[in-house]
Amino acid sequence: MKRLVLLACLALPVSLFAEGGLPNxxxxxxxxxxxxERMADMVTLRFEMVARNPDQTKANQEVQTKAGQILSLLNxxxxxxxxxxxxxxxxxxxxxxxESSSSRRGKIIGYIVTRSFEAKVRDVTTFPKLVDELLALGGVEFSAIDGGLSNEKQMEDDAFQKALSDARTRAEKTLATAGMKIDSVFAVSxxxxPEIRQKILGGHEAYGAATAERIVAPDPMRYRLAPVSVTQSVHLIYLISPAK
Incomplete structure (x- = not known):
């Protein structure tokens, strides 16, 4: 997985004062x-059981029968x-x-009945065989195989704390060159x-972020899960004063 992030640290001139709720x-x-970034330790399978039949009732019966087989297999x-x-x-x-418009498609020749499934597999070593077993049932169409993290919430919390630390470090480095220091935190978001961004940039963004798509692509022998990345950003206003 490739990720490109362009960062900006905005230090306001000390002569710029508050308007509309900003510090005075x-x-x-x-x-x-x-x-x-961590390697995926769980997988979410998204797939559909699809049946086609001239008779809608028979199509539904086929789907429901195989849906029962799917649930039994997962169990x-x-x-x-x-x-x-x-x-x-x-x-x-x-x-x-x-392919024609709705008024010119001709007569109905059959029905497509579909049931959607989503299954989380918490042992990533087992899901390739499970995928093969599901496909062997017939009528199963996969839409996605997504790697994930069982402890993603904890990773989000850790990433937030790291973002706070990064903001503090950037502020201190910038202020050191101007002979200033941090007194306290005024706001966190x-x-x-928007008030500050409008003053400095006229409403334009000061940074950009581009993230490559995470693709889970199988080869003939195995599935290769992409790493899972948790990102976090935080915006802070620090009150400052001359360093002594």
Whole structure:
């Protein structure tokens, strides 16, 4: 996984004072960023069971029968019931000419009945075999295989703390060159402070971020899960004064 992040640390001149709720004493506005990357330790499988038949009832019966087989298979593979979602059912008519406009597609020649499934596999070593077993049932169409983290919430908290530390470090380095120091924190926000951005940039962004798509692509022998990255940014206003 490739990731490109362009950062900016904005230090306001000490002569710039508050308007519209901003500090009425010298301050510095800084953005802190962090990124934590880990290998996926769980996988979410997203797939559909699809049946096509001239008779809608028969198409539905086929889907429901195989849906039962899917649920039994997942249970046999120790996938917890709380890690399986199978709540959707969709039925659509098939027409003689699917490419034409709705008024010229001709008569109905059959029906497509679909049930959607989502299953979390918490042992990544087992999911390739499970995928093969699901496909062997027939009628299963996969839409995604996504790597994930079982402790993502903890990683988000850790990333937030690292972003706070990064903001403090950037502010202190900037102020040191101007003979200033941090007195206290005036405000913390996960999004930019619009009043300051408008003053400095006229509403334009000071930084950009570009993230390459995370792609889970199989080769003939194995599946290779992309690393999972948790990013965090935080915007702080520090009140400042001359260093003694």
């Amino acid at each position: 004493q010298p301050y510095i506005y800084v953005e802190g960023k962090s990124e934590i 046999d593979r120790k996938i917890a019931q709380g890690d399986v979602v199978a709540e959707d059912l969709k039925s659509e008519p098939q027409y003689e000419d699917e 996960p999004v930019p402070f």
